[in-house]
Amino acid sequence: xxxxxxxxxxxxxxxxxxxxxxxxxxxxxxxxxxxxxxxxxxxxxxxxxxxxxxxxxxxxxxxxxxxxxxxxxxxxxxxxxxxxxxxxxxxxxxxxxxxxxxxxxxxxxxxxxxxxxxxxxxxxxxxxxxxxxxxxxxxxxxxxxxxxxxxxxxxxxxxxxxxxxxxxxxxxxxxxxxxxxxxxxxxxxxxxxxxxxxxxxxxxxxxxxxxxxxxxxxxxxxxxxxxxxxxxxxxxxxxxxxxxxxxxxxxxxxxxxxxxxxxxxxxxxxxxxxxxxxxxxxxxxxxxxxxxxxxxxxxxxxxxxxxxxxxxxxxxxxxxxxxxxxxxxxxx
Amino acid sequence: xxxxxxxxxxxxxxxxxxxxxxxxxxxxxxxxxxxxxxxxxxxxxxxxxxxxxxxxxxxxxxxxxxxxxxxxxxxxxxxxxxxxxxxxxxxxxxxxxxxxxxxxxxxxxxxxxxxxxxxxxxxxxxxxxxxxxxxxxxxxxxxxxxxxxxxxxxxxxxxxxxxxxxxxxxxxxxxxxxxxxxxxxxxxxxxxxxxxxxxxxxxxxxxxxxxxxxxxxxxxxxxxxxxxxxxxxxxxxxxxxxxxxxxxxxxxxxxxxxxxxxxxxxxxxxxxxxxxxxxxxxxxxxxxxxxxxxxxxxxxxxxxxxxxxxxxxxxxxxxxxxxxxxxxxxxxxxxxxxxxxxxxxxxxxxxxxxxxxxxxxxxxxxxxxxxxxxxxxx
Numbered sequence: 001x002x003x004x005x006x007x008x009x010x011x012x013x014x015x016x017x018x019x020x021x022x023x024x025x026x027x028x029x030x031x032x033x034x035x036x037x038x039x040x041x042x043x044x045x046x047x048x049x050x051x052x053x054x055x056x057x058x059x060x061x062x063x064x065x066x067x068x069x070x071x072x073x074x075x076x077x078x079x080x081x082x083x084x085x086x087x088x089x090x091x092x093x094x095x096x097x098x099x100x101x102x103x104x105x106x107x108x109x110x111x112x113x114x115x116x117x118x119x120x121x122x123x124x125x126x127x128x129x130x131x132x133x134x135x136x137x138x139x140x141x142x143x144x145x146x147x148x149x150x151x152x153x154x155x156x157x158x159x160x161x162x163x164x165x166x167x168x169x170x171x172x173x174x175x176x177x178x179x180x181x182x183x184x185x186x187x188x189x190x191x192x193x194x195x196x197x198x199x200x201x202x203x204x205x206x207x208x209x210x211x212x213x214x215x216x217x218x219x220x221x222x223x224x225x226x227x228x229x230x231x232x233x234x235x236x237x238x239x240x241x242x243x244x245x246x247x248x249x250x251x252x253x254x255x256x257x258x259x260x261x262x263x264x265x266x267x268x269x270x271x272x273x274x275x276x277x278x279x280x281x282x283x284x285x286x287x288x289x290x291x292x293x294x295x296x297x298x299x300x301x302x303x304x305x306x307x308x309x310x311x312x313x314x315x316x317x318x319x320x321x322x323x324x325x326x327x328x329x330x331x332x
Numbered sequence: 333x334x335x336x337x338x339x340x341x342x343x344x345x346x347x348x349x350x351x352x353x354x355x356x357x358x359x360x361x362x363x364x365x366x367x368x369x370x371x372x373x374x375x376x377x378x379x380x381x382x383x384x385x386x387x388x389x390x391x392x393x394x395x396x397x398x399x400x401x402x403x404x405x406x407x408x409x410x411x412x413x414x415x416x417x418x419x420x421x422x423x424x425x426x427x428x429x430x431x432x433x434x435x436x437x438x439x440x441x442x443x444x445x446x447x448x449x450x451x452x453x454x455x456x457x458x459x460x461x462x463x464x465x466x467x468x469x470x471x472x473x474x475x476x477x478x479x480x481x482x483x484x485x486x487x488x489x490x491x492x493x494x495x496x497x498x499x500x501x502x503x504x505x506x507x508x509x510x511x512x513x514x515x516x517x518x519x520x521x522x523x524x525x526x527x528x529x530x531x532x533x534x535x536x537x538x539x540x541x542x543x544x545x546x547x548x549x550x551x552x553x554x555x556x557x558x559x560x561x562x563x564x565x566x567x568x569x570x571x572x573x574x575x576x577x578x579x580x581x582x583x584x585x586x587x588x589x590x591x592x593x594x595x596x597x598x599x600x601x602x603x604x605x606x607x608x609x610x611x612x613x614x615x616x617x618x619x620x621x622x623x624x625x626x627x628x629x630x631x632x633x634x635x636x637x638x639x640x641x642x643x644x645x646x647x648x649x650x651x652x653x654x655x656x657x658x659x660x661x662x663x664x665x666x667x668x669x670x671x672x673x674x675x676x677x678x679x680x681x682x683x684x685x686x687x688x689x690x691x692x693x694x695x696x697x698x699x700x701x702x703x704x705x706x707x708x709x710x
Contacts, residue, residue, distance in 0.1 A: 001341065001400050002334045003623070003630040009333070068333055211704050226707040228693070231700035238699055239644050246623035247616070253333050268616045320612035321605070327615045328593055330602030 003249070005072065013072045019045075020080035026298055032083045033165040033301050043084055043115065051086065053113025056093050060109035067190055067255035071197040071248060078201025081302055083166040085118055088133035090194060091313075092119025095142050095187030099149055099180035108140050108151070120154065121191060123313060124174045131312060132157060135170035143174050149184040150177030164308035166301055186259065189266035192313040193251035196269035199277035199309050200245045206284035206302045207237040213288055224287075233283055240276035247272050264326040271319035274310035281306040335626065337404075344397070345404050351381060352412040360415050364538065368494055371418035375449040378417060384447040388427065392443035403579040403629055410583035421490065422446040422453035424577060426499050429516070429569040433557035442497070442518065454495035456486040456519070456543055457566065464694045466501075467510045467563055471545065473502040473517065479551040480504070482519065485544055488688070492528045492541035495521045500550075501562045514562030518554040525549070535680045571638065578628060578645035582621040585652055588678070589618050592660050595675075599663055610659050617652045621645065640703045647695040650685035657682045 005013065023042050032039060046052065055070045056062025063069075070090060077086055093112040096105060096119070111117025119140035122129030129143050138154040157172030211234055214225030224230045251265040281303040285292040292299050310316060324330070337345065355377060360370040378384050379393075387402035388394025395401075409417075417423060427446045430438055445451040462469040471484025482502055489498070498519040505513035519526070525548035530538035557565035593611065601607045624645055631639030657679040661668040664675060686692040700706040 001337060001626065001630070003626045004634065005333060211706060215705070215707055223707045225700070226709055228697070228709060231704075231706045231709060232693070232696040234704055234706060235696040235699040238640060238704060239648060242624065242640055242644060243617075243620040243648070246620055246627055249333065250335070250619075250623050253335055257334075257336070268619055271612070272616050272620065317609065320616070321608050322612075323615050324608040324612035327612075329596060329608060329611055 005068070009068060009072055012069055013076065016073055016076040017079070020076055020082055024080045024082055029081060029083070029166075029301065030298065036161075036165060036168060038083050038085060038168070042082070043086075046084075046086070047115030052089055052115040053093070053109075055090070056097060056109050056113040057105075060097075060105055061113035062093075062109070067193065067252045068249075070190075070194055071252040074194045074197040075201040075204075075245075075248070078198035078305075079205045081166055081202065081205070081305060085120075085134040085137065085168075087167075087195065087198065088120035088138065089115065089118045091121040091133075091187075091191035092138070092140055092142050094190040094194070095121055095144070095149060095184060096140075096151075096180065098187035098190070099182035099184045101181060104151070104178070104180065111139060121188075121313075122172050126174075128174055129157075129172045131160075131162070132170050132172045133167055133312070135172050136168060141172060142180070143172065143177060144184060144188055145174065147184050149180040149187075150174075151180065152177035162308055163304040166305055167308065185263065188313065189251075189262050190255050192270040192319075193248060193255060193262075193266040195309055195313055196244065196248040196251065196266075196273035199273040199306060200241065200248050202302050202306045202309070203237070203241045203244065203273075203277050203280035206281045206299060206306075207234070207241055209299060209302075210234055210237065210284035210287040217289075230287055233287060237280045237283055240280055244269070244273040244276040264323060267314075267319040267322045267326065270314060271316045271323060274316040274319070277306035278303075278310055337400075341398075341400055341404065344401050345408060348383065348405060348408050349412070351383070352408060352414055355381070356412050356414045359413075368418060368491075371415050372449045372452075374415045375417040375419060379448045384417070385423065385427065385443075388431065388443065388447070392431075392439055393447045394443075399629060399633060403625070406577070406579040407583045410580050410587065413587065418449045418494075419446055419452050421455050421499075422451075422497075425455065425569055426453045426497070429499065429556060429565060432569060433516070433561075433565045437553065438518075438556065445496075451496040452491055452494045453497045453499060454489045454492045454521070454541075456489055456498045456500040458488045459485055460487050464691055466566075467514065469501060469503060469514070471500070471502040472506075473504045473515060473550065475504075476549075479549055479554075480517065482517070482545050482548045482550055485542065487531065487540075487542050489528075489541045489543045490539060492521065492543055493530065497521065498526075498543070499566075501566050504559055504562075508560075511563045512560060514566075515559045516556045516562040516565040517550050518556060519545075519548060519550050520554075523548055534683065535677060578621075578625040578642075578649070581645065581649040581653075582618070582625050585618045585621055585649065585656065588653070588656050589615060591674075592656060592663075595660055595663055601663060607663065614652065614656050614659060617648070617655075621649055621652060624648070640699075643695065643699050643703055646689060647686075647692050647699075650682075650692060653685050654682045 050063045053062030054065050058064040089112055096108050112119045117139040120134045120138040121142045122132030124143050124145040135141055135157045136155050136159050141152045141154040141156055143150050157170035159170045162169050214230050215223050217224050247269040251269040254261045254265040285299055291297050360367045385394035386397045386405040390396040430442050459469050473480040473482045498521050500517045500519040501514050503513050504515040525546050527544040529542045531540045531542050532538050596602050628638050628642040660675040661679050667673055
């Protein structure tokens with residue numbers, strides 16, 4: 001029994017933190033967010049490091065590692081709020097790896113693993129997929145409709161502006177494409193669980209910002225963090241961040257070691273992390289007071305990413321309902 | 333990351349599980365005295381089979397097992413819905429304190445009768461004027477021929493009327509800062525100078541007592557961890573016990589979750605979207621309690637101290653337990669307040685969860701100051 005990362009995984013985490021801290025200094029992050037752009041050099045760099053295909057089988061050009069390693073990177077990318085197509089590409093890789101035929105995997109996974117022919121995933125609602133990350137630049141678009149998935153060629157759809165300035169989105173019409181006949185849910189659950197890990201990183205970062213601010217900012221000659229109205233709010237953030245972290249890590253472990261528990265574990269992680277991501281970032285804004293509501297402070301970039309992540313691949317409400325059903329309640 | 337049990341841990345669990353299946357005496361009889369005697373008999377049985385004090389050293393009657401096995405034991409006994417062991421405070425706190433801070437004579441004298449339930453223990457920490465600010469306690473111990481004379485009042489002393497020994501923290505030095513003038517004693521409860529009065533709580537039961545101490549005598553050899561070290565002795569033990577206690581708390585929530593879902597089905601509300609949201613959320617929180625307990629155990633095994641999630645368990649558990657019993661009451665509708673309802677007692681009892689063993693407000697202070705490093709509260 002060891003509910004922690006092994007040495008190799010610790011070293012992936014440390015390397016990722018170090019690189020991301022160097023690459024995404026506050027000014028650079030703001031510049032990218034305000035322009036709605038990604039850092040192409042960074043994308044190239046992490047593809048060379050093998051991040052894009054970290055969980056993809058070696059025969060298709062990946063590193064052959066698992067969901068735990070993917071989750072480590074996702075948490076760190078969230079902590080840095082790195083504007084990049086990393087998540088959308090990984091989500092496509094996960095679905096194709098689990099639902100694609102051998103032929104389909106051979107066709108699409110190598111481009112996804114190298115980052116040269118990126119993928120993305122959208123959830124269909126009626127005749128369109130409303131919130132598809134990076135469909136404006138992806139080569140392979142996987143559209144999920146219930147337990148069915150089809151793949152269309154990208155780029156496709158119309159870009160839409162969202163509150164999240166650090167990730168690009170499009171609306172993609174759902175029509176035609178090549179079907180994936182395997183277990184679509186196995187890929188979608190892994191993508192949702194990876195997103196939960198990103199939310200953990202985003203929430204952790206804003207909690208740290210809030211704690212630092214509460215220690216520095218003085219009112220009535222006292223650091224505001226010495227008042228229980230503020231300090232108890234920060235303690236509550238820790239409760240929710242650590243809860244989301246436990247749920248996200250457990251889902252990652254389940255994906256690799258106990259896949260029969262993945263559907264429940266993934267929905268638990270995504271439901272809890274979606275709520276926690278929003279509440280912690282919003283609470284961090286409250287701790288910052290007026291400055292937290294200004295454009296010039298970086299906090300809003302994190303808050304908007306957290307809120308938007310909460311609506312990708314199923315909301316907390318949808319995942320909670322699924323948890324109720326999977327834990328034995330009712331007919332569904 | 334590996335959340336599976338090792339083969340020896342699995343063997344331990346399976347052996348324990350089949351023993352519990354064969355020996356679980358079922359629900360305890362009603363009535364405080366009959367219930368307590370039943371738990372004493374149960375503990376004797378557990379002790380004779382070698383399951384009491386799982387992680388205690390073998391030379392004092394324990395099993396010498398690992399922390400993981402201790403956690404498995406705590407989880408399994410709740411999972412089997414077996415009765416609580418009678419000497420719960422000595423097993424969870426008193427014994428570990430003696431193991432960590434006691435001398436050899438004390439270990440030999442006190443540990444074996446704890447395990448066999450021959451000597452029951454109670455805890456004399458809180459006082460009417462010293463709850464959250466425990467270190468301000470006023471019970472005084474004054475040096476007198478070969479020992480100490482103690483006078484004061486204690487409150488919330490569970491099992492005081494059954495206890496042979498009281499873990500007593502008293503002030504032995506008035507002239508030093510409040511945390512430094514305390515000493516941890518083992519006080520014999522079988523003396524006239526100690527009077528016990530039951531304290532009836534909102535459930536109508538008297539689970540707790542008040543203790544009136546009027547010049548009681550404690551010999552020198554009953555000081556644990558040295559004169560003036562009482563605060564350290566009391567606190568370090570509390571900290572280390574939280575990790576394994578968290579397993580029992582989360583396991584009890586899993587059982588209540590099962591009952592809540594049965595109730596929802598019985599009442600035909602399993603497809604009600606509002607109920608599903610509430611049950612889904614509770615199921616997630618119950619799972620997080622369990623996962624945090626595992627993470628906390630890993631942190632202790634690796635570093636010797638609980639990680640950040642370790643300080644959250646009792647606080648989070650109290651919220652989940654309260655909200656779970658509230659959900660059950662809501663589902664019961666007009667049947668909820670009936671005294672005969674299965675849920676009215678756990679519902680009322682849950683109100684104490686956010687107070688006993690450290691209020692939620694104090695736990696938040698601890699998290700803010702010691703885990704997050706925020707400035708000390710004003």
